[in-house]
Amino acid sequence: MKNLKYISLALLTGLVFIACEKEDDGPVDPIATCTDGIQNGDETGVDCGGSSCAPCTTVTEIPAIYSFQRNGESTVSFSGQTTRLMMAIEILGLLRDNTSTEAQIMAAYNHQEGVADFSDAELNASDKQVRNKTAGSYFFQNFMPSIASSAVVADFEGFVTGQVNEVFPAWNTVAAAGNAGQIADGSSTRYVNAKGLEYDQAFIKGLTGAFVADQIVGNYTFPGNLERFEAANDEGTIVDGKSYTDLEHDWDEAYGYFFGLAADGANPLAALLEGGTPGDFSSGDDEFLYKYVDNVEANFEGTAETIFEAFKAGRTAIINKDYVERDVQADILREQVAFVVAVRAVHYLKAGGNMAASPGTRLHDLSEAYGFIYSLQFLLEPGTNDEFYFTRQEVEDFLDTIYNNPTNGFWGVTTADLNSVAEAIAVKFSFSVAEVE
Amino acid sequence: MKGKAHWILTILSALFIWACSSTGDDTPITDDDGVSLTFDRGAMLENWADNIILPSYNQFLVDYAAFKADFESFQNDRSGSNLIALRSSWVDAYLSWQSISPFEVGPAEDNGLRLNVNTYPTDVALIGTHISSGSYNLDLSSNRDSKGFAALDYLINGIGGNDAEIVQVYTDAITGDAHVAYLGEVINDIDTRVTTVRNAWQNGYRDTFVQNDGSSATASVDRFVNDFIFYYEKFLRAGKMGIPLGVFSRTQTPTLVEAYYYPQLSNQLFLAGLSTVEDFFNGKAFGSSRTGESLASYLTTLNQITLRNDIRNQFSSARTAVSGLGPFRAELENNSPAADMFAAYDEVQGAVALFKVDMVSAMSIAIDFVDADGD
Numbered sequence: 001m002k003n004l005k006y007i008s009l010a011l012l013t014g015l016v017f018i019a020c021e022k023e024d025d026g027p028v029d030p031i032a033t034c035t036d037g038i039q040n041g042d043e044t045g046v047d048c049g050g051s052s053c054a055p056c057t058t059v060t061e062i063p064a065i066y067s068f069q070r071n072g073e074s075t076v077s078f079s080g081q082t083t084r085l086m087m088a089i090e091i092l093g094l095l096r097d098n099t100s101t102e103a104q105i106m107a108a109y110n111h112q113e114g115v116a117d118f119s120d121a122e123l124n125a126s127d128k129q130v131r132n133k134t135a136g137s138y139f140f141q142n143f144m145p146s147i148a149s150s151a152v153v154a155d156f157e158g159f160v161t162g163q164v165n166e167v168f169p170a171w172n173t174v175a176a177a178g179n180a181g182q183i184a185d186g187s188s189t190r191y192v193n194a195k196g197l198e199y200d201q202a203f204i205k206g207l208t209g210a211f212v213a214d215q216i217v218g219n220y221t222f223p224g225n226l227e228r229f230e231a232a233n234d235e236g237t238i239v240d241g242k243s244y245t246d247l248e249h250d251w252d253e254a255y256g257y258f259f260g261l262a263a264d265g266a267n268p269l270a271a272l273l274e275g276g277t278p279g280d281f282s283s284g285d286d287e288f289l290y291k292y293v294d295n296v297e298a299n300f301e302g303t304a305e306t307i308f309e310a311f312k313a314g315r316t317a318i319i320n321k322d323y324v325e326r327d328v329q330a331d332i333l334r335e336q337v338a339f340v341v342a343v344r345a346v347h348y349l350k351a352g353g354n355m356a357a358s359p360g361t362r363l364h365d366l367s368e369a370y371g372f373i374y375s376l377q378f379l380l381e382p383g384t385n386d387e388f389y390f391t392r393q394e395v396e397d398f399l400d401t402i403y404n405n406p407t408n409g410f411w412g413v414t415t416a417d418l419n420s421v422a423e424a425i426a427v428k429f430s431f432s433v434a435e436v437e
Numbered sequence: 438m439k440g441k442a443h444w445i446l447t448i449l450s451a452l453f454i455w456a457c458s459s460t461g462d463d464t465p466i467t468d469d470d471g472v473s474l475t476f477d478r479g480a481m482l483e484n485w486a487d488n489i490i491l492p493s494y495n496q497f498l499v500d501y502a503a504f505k506a507d508f509e510s511f512q513n514d515r516s517g518s519n520l521i522a523l524r525s526s527w528v529d530a531y532l533s534w535q536s537i538s539p540f541e542v543g544p545a546e547d548n549g550l551r552l553n554v555n556t557y558p559t560d561v562a563l564i565g566t567h568i569s570s571g572s573y574n575l576d577l578s579s580n581r582d583s584k585g586f587a588a589l590d591y592l593i594n595g596i597g598g599n600d601a602e603i604v605q606v607y608t609d610a611i612t613g614d615a616h617v618a619y620l621g622e623v624i625n626d627i628d629t630r631v632t633t634v635r636n637a638w639q640n641g642y643r644d645t646f647v648q649n650d651g652s653s654a655t656a657s658v659d660r661f662v663n664d665f666i667f668y669y670e671k672f673l674r675a676g677k678m679g680i681p682l683g684v685f686s687r688t689q690t691p692t693l694v695e696a697y698y699y700p701q702l703s704n705q706l707f708l709a710g711l712s713t714v715e716d717f718f719n720g721k722a723f724g725s726s727r728t729g730e731s732l733a734s735y736l737t738t739l740n741q742i743t744l745r746n747d748i749r750n751q752f753s754s755a756r757t758a759v760s761g762l763g764p765f766r767a768e769l770e771n772n773s774p775a776a777d778m779f780a781a782y783d784e785v786q787g788a789v790a791l792f793k794v795d796m797v798s799a800m801s802i803a804i805d806f807v808d809a810d811g812d
Contacts, residue, residue: 172574172577172579173574173577174574174576174577182577182578182579183578184549184552184578184581186552187552187556187581189577189578189579189581356655358549360578
């Protein structure tokens with residue numbers, strides 16, 4: 001099927017070439033063709049070279065994998081993102097251990113350099129943390145600081161407090177409508193509050209938006225942030241002691257939030273695209289977008305490749321100092337990141353509405369839905385400066401419908417309620433609720 | 438003259454065709470040989486419920502009562518010979534469990550019977566905590582790996598290095614009674630759960646099951662065939678062989694075999710499970726050689742004789758391959774990779790595609806289970 005696509009693409013391209021060559025027979029207007037964005041006349045590149053236009057500068061081609069060099073040395077680095085992703089996973093481990101204290105979990109969330117918050121000594125030594133990157137993007141810090149610091153961080157700290165004070169004390173009791181406790185979900189055991197919510201799921205899936213997606217779309221690919229580093233990039237100014245420009249590094253950091261835990265960081269889709277089936281694709285330890293893009297692939301093949309291509313093309317555009325093209329790729333990333341989050345939200349709403357499934361299975365699906373829905377408020381819309389697919393208010397309304405308003409929360413929510421939210425999410429995108437399995 | 442004959446022939450042929458096709462109008466769909474292709478799904482459900490499922494539950498409870506009686510004796514006289522008797526009836530009950538484990542529908546599904554009764558490996562440390570604290574709730578799902586047949590395996594076969602040591606544990610002046618009490622609780626837990634499920638079948642679910650004889654995704658046949666294939670794939674193939682072999686994790690792990698502390702039983706448990714699958718497929722009444730409507734006769738009616746025979750032959754190949762193996766635990770501990778066990782696994786695997794692709798497509802049944810997303 002893929003081959004067929006390429007063949008038809010090649011055929012189409014051939015036809016276009018034939019058409020173009022005929023047009024090129026006529027006289028050429030050099031002033032018009034040097035700015036029309038296509039290679040024509042005797043130009044040796046797009047709008048450059050030949051007898052009329054300015055000489056071409058060497059243009060870097062988009063590589064097959066995420067690998068970029070300067071003077072034979074790699075310029076790619078995203079170790080800080082890998083560190084933060086691993087910290088988030090350790091915090092999740094603490095949330096799932098009923099011997100953790102509230103202070104201990106909060107300290108890990110708000111990690112300070114040198115403090116032994118984690119089991120991994122390298123994480124303890126790091127000056128990075130997750131809390132200051134929760135709604136911590138350039139966008140939130142500059143345009144919505146009060147929401148970021150008071151509302152969003154407070155939500156996540158509330159999940160921690162709830163887990164320790166409501167769920168831990170009920171750890172060894174059977175959960176029921178109105179009672180916190182544990183409940184079977186297949187061979188797994190889930191731990192829920194009195195309304196059926198797993199706070200650890202709300203926390204980790206909520207971070208998919210507030211932490212990972214926000215850092216990608218609101219920070220490291222956000223044009224208003226990146227333009228501050230364009231002049232230095234134009235001059236080729238290298239960051240002290242490093243091999244990259246600031247701007248190159250910013251883009252890599254966005255990439256690191258998506259693919260930072262891939263076994264092969266330069267070629268994270270290898271396992272998926274080279275003969276692997278989506279279900280067998282291993283996203284390693286990741287708990288965020290890299291993990292869930294695999295599930296999205298099952299219904300929407302090509303999503304992972306589109307995202308990977310956009311990361312490579314945007315990084316290449318930065319090397320070529322082509323910031324228009326960079327922002328085109330940033331828009332593709334906004335669209336695709338939002339798509340992954342929205343598809344997963346709808347998937348879990350549908351699963352949670354399957355009344356034939358066991359209560360524990362449904363509560364788990366709904367808890368995941370809660371986190372992905374929470375994440376929707378961090379998805380910037382392509383082609384806008386400050387528009388989101390969903391406002392915080394819209395997200396709160398969704399959560400009211402599925403969780404806050406029904407009697408005993410998830411225990412009382414109806415399939416109709418869940419479907420209404422699924423429809424309201426899908427309508428903003430190019431997919432239908434029925435397409436999501 | 439010649440022209441006239443042509444006309445007559447044409448008219449006659451037309452009449453002949455009309456006559457032939459009109460005879461087919463009121464008869465059921467037939468194949469080329471005139472054999473009826475309709476199949477009575479209700480009769481198959483009745484055969485399943487009355488001749489296979491319910492008798493299997495009843496026989497399990499009979500076997501289990503014998504095991505309980507041996508426990509009573511052991512409790513009163515904790516001798517080596519009573520331990521041996523207890524072990525012997527535990528083996529019978531565990532084998533008997535394999536003839537009801539696949540039937541995780543209706544009340545069994547609602548009660549999560551399989552995971553409550555046979556989650557392995559068992560958590561030895563958790564069992565120790567329960568015994569020493571004396572405070573535990575066997576209804577908690579987080580306690581499923583401290584009870585069931587796997588916990589009994591540890592308590593009866595693995596809690597000491599030999600029978601004398603095991604008897605020592607239960608006769609210890611300080612902790613012996615607590616151990617016996619826990620053993621008793623675990624034994625009762627299984628009894629209560631299976632009895633609940635059997636009673637639900639007797640008191641209404643049998644009729645619900647048989648009467649839901651349509652062919653929608655929620656009809657009994659469609660759902661049961663899904664559950665049945667799920668059992669074959671996840672619990673027989675993967676649980677008993679594939680997971681300890683490391684087929685999915687790439688790490689061979691002998692501690693994951695069923696009946697780890699009584700390794701000579703693991704293969705028998707697998708073969709008992711395979712027999713249940715085979716007899717169910719063929720519609721063979723429990724404890725008898727009589728057969729009734731079944732997946733096999735359904736395939737026969739659909740003219741899928743080759744597929745039916747392929748499935749039967751695949752069962753037979755799997756049985757032969759597994760029967761030739763040493764105890765799974767020894768195969769895994771002594772060979773890396775355990776090549777013979779892998780080869781046998783391939784024969785077991787061979788039936789999955791036949792069931793999951795060919796058989797369900799012939800019967801127009803949709804597979805509705807997917808792998809859990811792993812979190």
